[in-house]
Structure formats: C-alpha cells, structure tokens
Amino acid sequence: MGKKVLLIEDEPNIIEAVSFILSRDGWEVKTHSNGHDAMQVVRMRAPDLIILDAMLPGKSGFDILTEIRGDAALGATPVLMLTARGQTKDREQAERAGVSQYMTKPFSNADVLAAVRALVTP
C-alpha cells in the first residue's frame, strides 16, 4: 500500500484528474471537497501529505493550514497548496501559515507529481 495523500479540493473534475495521476503513481488517494469539516477528515485520515485548495466552501485553505500547523499531532504533515490566486500577498499568506509548497492553478500534472514525490519521504 502506498503512502496516503489527502486531496481537499471542491472541483470534482480536478479531484478526478489529480486522484488519477497520483493513484497511477502508487499513492493511496483520499478526497474531501469542503472546508467546513476538513479538519475532522485530516485527523481521521492522518495522511502523509495533504493537497489543499486555497478557496474552499465553508473554510479557506489558509485557515485550515493554520489549524494543521497548530495541531501537535498533524503539525509536521507536508501541505501542498493549490490556488487560483497567484498574487504575492496570497503566497506570503500561505508561507506565513506554514505551507510546504505553493502551486498556482492551472498546474501541470508533472509538476504536481514531482511536488508530491519531493514532499513525502519514501
């Protein structure tokens, strides 16, 4: 069984595409599509890596990231943030919140795969 990736994203077709490429690369992918109860899912799944959309219904990815970093059990989990907002201030906000890597939409599948491989130690 591969390492666990939790993809938190609200666009169904992006979920399907990213899940597909990661699964084919040997990762065990779980998905979730809203920010409201994302922290409960993160705690339940205890993934090796979280791919987090910045704009989610219910709670923003930035807020979820802050909560993850403030949680003793989850704080060290690598987080790859995907966002449609490429402004410097958003990148800085993500960095302040403790993002491991920040990627602007639209991204290439190869970049996502490379980032996931780099962030999770085999």
Add this chain to the structure above:
Amino acid sequence: MSERLMIGTRIRERRILGGIRQSDLARQAGISPSYLNLIEHNRRRIGGKTLLKLAEVLNVEPALLSEGAEATLIAGLREAAGEQDGIGAELSRIEEFAGRFPGWAKLLADLYRRNEALERTIETLTDRLAHDPFLADSLHEVISAVTAIRSTSSILVETEALEPEWQNRFHRNINEDSSRLTEGAQSLVRYLEGAPNMDAEIKSPQDEMHAFLAARGFHFPELERDIAGPRDVTRLIEGEGATLSSPAQSLARDVLLRYLTDARSLPLESLLDWIASLGLHPDRLAEASGVDLATLFRRLAAMPEEAVGPVGLVICDASGSLVFRKPFDGFAMPRIAGACTLWPLFQVLAQPQTPLRMRLKQVGRGTETVEALAVSAQVIAPSFDRSALMQAHMLLLPDRPDADTEAVALREVGVNCRICSLASCVARREPSIISDGF
C-alpha cells in the same frame, strides 16, 4: 503679496509679451513712465480708468489684469501644494508664480487635477478588482475550468493504454469543463464590456441596496410617521424595491426594519427639536434623547440633508466588512472590505461602548478634513447558544473647528492600502500601487 498688488506683475508680463516698451505703454495710457514703473513693480495700487486704458492698449480684457484667470488657477495651485506639503512649495509666493508664469502654473494645476482624476479611476477599478464578488467568482470559475481541462487532457495524451472506461470519463469531463469555461468567459466579457460605464457597475446585492437607499437620500418619510409599521417596509420593497434582486431586497428590508425601530426610539420631530436647541453634537443629543450613540448615529444619517446638513455613516461588522455606507463628500469608502485600518471605526471594535472622536484627513484627497465619531455596540444580544453580534458605527460630519473639536488630534488615514501613499504606515497590509507602482 495680495492679489490686487499682483495686477502690476500681470501688466508687466503682458507688455513684455506684446513687445511694447514701458515708455510707449505709459504714453499711450496717458501716464508717466515712472508711475507705470511703480505700478508694474506692484508698488502702486491701480484701478478705474488707468486700468481700463492699460488693458485697452495691451489689447486684453480688464478682468484679465485685475483678477487674471488666476483665481481658479491659484486655488488649484494651493490644492496641489497642500497635497504635497512635504515638498516645501513656496506658498507665500504662489500668486507671484501664477502671475509671472501663467502657462507653467496652469500646466501644474492641470496636471494635479488630472492626477487626482486618475487616482480616483484607479481607486474605483482597484476596489472593483479586489472586492467585486462577481469578478472574483467569474475568474475563479474560469481558472478552475482551465485547470481541470489541462490536467485531464494531459492524462488523455500522456497515459499509454488508458482503459476505455477512463477515456470516456475524461472525455466527458473535458466536455463539461469546456462548457463551463465558455460560459465563464462569455460572462466575463459581458461584464468587462460594461466596465467603462461606472453607472452600470451595480452588481452585488450590497451595491443594489445602497443605490436603492441613495435614491431616497437615505431618508424615508413613510417610516417616520407615528403609525408606520413593518407593512410600510413591505410596501417600499414591493414598490420602489421591486426591481432589486431578491438578495438585495432582503438586505434592504433588514435596513428599513431597523430604520423603523430607530424612528420609533427617536422620532424625527423630537430629534430636530433637540438639534435646534443643542446643535449637531451627537454626545449631547444622545444624552438628552436617551438613545444610545449607535442609534443616534443611524438617526442622524436618516435625516433629510436640508435639515441637518451633510452626514455620512459607515457600519462594519466584527470582521471589518462594511455593511452600510452612506457616502460623505471628502471621505472615500471602499465597497465592502479592505478599508484603512487606521479608521476609528475599526479601533472601536476593540473597545466596545467606548466612543472615539477624531478629525480625519484622507491621504491623496486634497486638504479637506472631516470629523469622525465612532462607537462599537452590540446589535444582537448573546444567548447560551449564540454569541453577541457586534457592529461598529462611524458618523462623519463636516469638520467644524469649535470648542469641542479644537483639542481633537488630526489623523491621516487612507481609503485602502492599495491606493494609499501614506509613508511608513504601521498598519499597511500591502504595497501601494500609487507610491510603489504595479
């Protein structure tokens, strides 16, 4: 140097421009060259027949010599100098400058005005880009669709021996996303085509609601009557408010119901009587009438302007989002969020029930100052399963130097960081495009 004395300088400039010798002008005007010399050096007052004769010889309108085209020009220069007071423009010599170099002075004043107009345009467009929910949603929709299409199409191209089931699924996804992309792009084009027309930019329910209130000057006589009730609010919404979108109608209904409650607490006639006897001093009015400051602020903002003069009001919730804006000349407000943190409106959020008074000057908006009174108050009481809802109110009045306000410090504030050039601001959230460029 007074305006009147500058007539001599203008005569001299006109004479030199016309290539006329001093002695020739003196002779044609019927005065001695030495007297003309004194006039030209602003050492003799001039008026009446001599002025008319000199104007005739110089072939200019007498008013151009007596007033110049300079009254407006000098006002424009003063405004420009006031805005850049750190540069050290020689204000005491402003009339001399306008008199001696009218072309350069006009150029400077025109450039200042153009700069002002451009800053206002930037302000409007920036506010729109930063806080326009429609634009943000449309762009998000387009980028999401593009992301999904790019990712899915890459899978189709790059995956060898992709199972037919997956192929079909991804083809269907691309078809769906391309439809979304088309709709999103068309919607954006329609929206941006309307952009040059600022009147056409009313889009969000908040904007619609504010336009509805502004059309009535924020005053509703129907709700001021003793017998007014919720049915009058419904009539207003179903009548004039019928063209509003449903969310805007809901917002307008809430505002008008609160108006009704406020009017019952402090009827218009009573408030106008208090103002007549106590003046427009909100603290005294609140004490005398027995209503809290927040209610009083809302009531003052609901009075007809001809009765109380200009009154502005901003209300924000605890997140800092502006939920109510009655505009006030000389004080710009962003549409929803991102307002300058230095406004007392936000300061009082941290000190509920402790009002604050300040004189404010907005950077980049001339030399005008306003009096701002702010208070934060609970608008919905807490219960065991619900926390209290707090809102901060900031009343804006013309700055009137009197015993009450003389001791109040003047604070420089902005509209929002993106368009504010205030140097070394501790509250800055992002660089300014005015001072730092894009």
